[in-house]
Amino acid sequence: MAKPNKFVLWGSAGHAKVLAEIISLRSGSVLALFDNRQLPSALPGVTVYRGEAGFRSWVETQGDLKGIAGLAAIGGNRGHDRLAIQAFFFGYGLDIPILVHPAAVISSSAYLGAGSQVLAQANVAADARLGKACIINHFASVDHECQIGDGAHIAPGATLCGCVKLADNVFIGAGAIVLPHISIGSNAVIGAGAVVTRNVPAGVTVVGNPAKPLINGK
Ligand SMILES: CC(C)(COP(=O)(O)OP(=O)(O)OC[C@H]1O[C@@H](n2cnc3c(N)ncnc32)[C@H](O)[C@@H]1OP(=O)(O)O)[C@@H](O)C(=O)NCCC(=O)NCCS
Structure with a gap:
């Protein structure tokens, strides 16, 4: 299967910067960021949408989510949250890459x-x-x-x-x-x-x- 090159990330803090760098090294780009908190964007030029309502409003701006990958950009001791976010993205048909x-x-x-x-x-x-x-x-x-x-x-x-x-x-x-x-x-x-x-x-x-x-x- 081809590697996805369009990504969205849940989490607009430091870990998003780290993931975005890897994504750019594989010639990919980050389309949007999501976060439950009111945060500035971790990535210049990339909009951060707040919470599930923000995610749904972003989805409405997209014709088709096919070929878009979603990852949890959350570090620390928050494996439960990463898993929940992945399941949420998967429910919308996003790819969950490695x-x-x-x-x-x-x-x-x-x-x-x-x-x-x-x-x-x-x-x-x-x-x-x-x-x-x-x-x-x-x-x-x-x-x-x-x-x-x-x-x-x-x-x-x-x-x-x-x-x-x-x-x-x-x-x-x-x-x-x-x-x-x-x-x-x-x-x-x-x-x-x-x-x-x-x-x-x-x-x-x-x-x-x-x-x-x-x-x-x-
Ligand atoms: C172990 C840990 C989770 C404890 O956090 P906490 O429950 O908030 O604990 P506190 O900071 O209140 O510290 C409680 C006591 O344990 C001691 N302590 C905390 N972490 C310690 C550690 N890693 N090693 C030895 N002692 C430690 C503190 O000095 C304190 O001792 P005191 O009561 O005698 O002053 C945390 O300190 C830790 O090590 N986290 C890992 C952080 C990390 O690696 N992050 C990487 C992010 S990519």
Whole structure:
């Protein structure tokens, strides 16, 4: 299938700038931005429409949405939101592509789910599997046979060693290291710079080296 070159992005902040740069490197363009907040446009010359009503008003200006791709331009610990936005776009018939920076390295045996985004200098190694709407951020490394659920975000410079398993919506903070064969439950948060040496249950935030649960901010 031909790569789409016309995109719309939901999210008009910094992550939209990062995605727009990748889109322009593949000779594509961003037609419109959407955001639930009243924000200035993250991209010069591109209109930002507010919320679902704004999206519908933009749709009315389009003859046909065929061939237009939609992505969630939302970083941080917001995998649920990325998945909901993708489902919303899909419901309107938009394509949900995979976006990979040309300076990322993806193994030919890796699998990436729809809407996943791999940024510059990131690495996804042999037989790794990513779910939908994942972000592998700048200089992050996902080693061989990792299994990553939907909506995960591996922040800049974080490392997942081989055979790590992440359930849905896990957020791995910048520069964290997850040792081989560790499993991390859904909605868990790994603090920036943590070294994860034990499995992490669902919904738990851990910080430090070795990583320990952060309970009530302590
Ligand atoms: C772990 C994290 C989610 C906790 O956020 P939070 O719940 O708002 O926690 P707070 O900032 O209130 O900090 C609570 C305590 O944990 C400590 N703490 C917070 N993050 C920490 C970290 N990564 N490592 C070690 N200690 C940390 C704070 O110093 C504070 O300690 P204190 O109570 O003794 O002062 C957050 O600090 C973090 O690391 N986020 C990752 C950010 C990131 O990588 N972003 C990348 C975007 S692309």
